Amino acid sequence: MSNSNHAILRAPAEQVYADELIRLAEKDRGPRPTGWHLSPRAVRSFILGDDKLGIKRKFYGDDALIDRCIVTLMSDRGLLLVGEPGTAKSMLSELLAAAVSGKSVCTIQGTSGTTEDQIKYTWNYALLLAEGPSSRALVRGPIYESMQQGSLCRFEEVTRVQPEIQDCLISLLSDKVLHVPELDGEAATVFAAHGFNVLATANIRDRGVHEMSSALKRRFNFETVRPINDRKLEMQLVREQTTALLKRSQIEVEFAHDVVDLLVTAFHDLRAGVTIEGTIVERPTAVMSSSEAVSVGYAACLDAHYFGDGTVCGEHIARQLIGTVLKDNPDDGKKLRHYFDVVAKPRAQRQAQWKRLLDARRELDR
Numbered sequence: 001m002s003n004s005n006h007a008i009l010r011a012p013a014e015q016v017y018a019d020e021l022i023r024l025a026e027k028d029r030g031p032r033p034t035g036w037h038l039s040p041r042a043v044r045s046f047i048l049g050d051d052k053l054g055i056k057r058k059f060y061g062d063d064a065l066i067d068r069c070i071v072t073l074m075s076d077r078g079l080l081l082v083g084e085p086g087t088a089k090s091m092l093s094e095l096l097a098a099a100v101s102g103k104s105v106c107t108i109q110g111t112s113g114t115t116e117d118q119i120k121y122t123w124n125y126a127l128l129l130a131e132g133p134s135s136r137a138l139v140r141g142p143i144y145e146s147m148q149q150g151s152l153c154r155f156e157e158v159t160r161v162q163p164e165i166q167d168c169l170i171s172l173l174s175d176k177v178l179h180v181p182e183l184d185g186e187a188a189t190v191f192a193a194h195g196f197n198v199l200a201t202a203n204i205r206d207r208g209v210h211e212m213s214s215a216l217k218r219r220f221n222f223e224t225v226r227p228i229n230d231r232k233l234e235m236q237l238v239r240e241q242t243t244a245l246l247k248r249s250q251i252e253v254e255f256a257h258d259v260v261d262l263l264v265t266a267f268h269d270l271r272a273g274v275t276i277e278g279t280i281v282e283r284p285t286a287v288m289s290s291s292e293a294v295s296v297g298y299a300a301c302l303d304a305h306y307f308g309d310g311t312v313c314g315e316h317i318a319r320q321l322i323g324t325v326l327k328d329n330p331d332d333g334k335k336l337r338h339y340f341d342v343v344a345k346p347r348a349q350r351q352a353q354w355k356r357l358l359d360a361r362r363e364l365d366r
Helices: 003-007 018-027 040-048 063-074 089-101 125-131 142-149 168-175 231-248 257-272 290-307 314-326 332-348 352-365
Strands: 078-083 107-109 121-123 138-140 152-156 177-179 189-191 197-203 220-224
Touching (some): 063 220, 142 189, 168 177, 231 290, 290 314
Parallel strands (some): 078 220, 107 152
């Protein structure tokens, strides 16, 4: 990575993993779809890891899901990743785009205010008034760029966009052509180059915001990204992601194994509604995802670094956990108090870090 990237708060995947992508391209001997930067096997290795080539695993979950996603991106249908918030849909989307197209920044961020011209194209109105409609006055949107270059276009939070705006994708995914009626001749029609496709994401909790039309649903293959159920895998993910964030912030702290275990165990308990001992607990309204666990772990490390002695302990986890659980619904405080009293208290008698977490319970009552 070049020195200029050190000033970037968050570099895209193709820059963060540039060395790995180059290594994979050099060793890639598999059949490669037209327009793809890597073969499907190499794309899979980039995401799931390859010890022989020194490629680290980046996605922890269902490996078969990755194969299905790659196959869909080779087909005529778009790919729609759905799931609970914080299940790494956006990260997976970015990794797939970086490996398939060599870039992941051609992205539409869906909101209630997203318009069709933000997706397709708009105009430089100063040039439009001075010269009239021309290629020079045209401002190409993400879909236009992707079709012209033959790359993946990421569409984040597609269900947050108004249905009539969503439906502009129907003809683009069916006919693979974009019309610019204001222009004449060849410039008026953009035919998608090989490699073009749409990779969208949607949260299950947002499905009721704007339901997709049946016609648009038929243009996508739906794949569900589920939470990690394996505690060991989630611990590995939390540690790796937190370490990467700390490295980017140039911070060194002691984040011991038993503290990571406490963090992941608490998230598993509250997410599932049942502990490893079989105790039933009420699930909070807040999203208790792996992504949220990483955020809590990172915040606890910052707390320990700037306000403590640099050693992350149970009380640091407790303070951040309380904020996470209460941010969506203050009534979830009752559920967390029950968790502290029924689950944390017995564990505190056996494990020091759980004792330190329990001692921080008083912050719930402030």
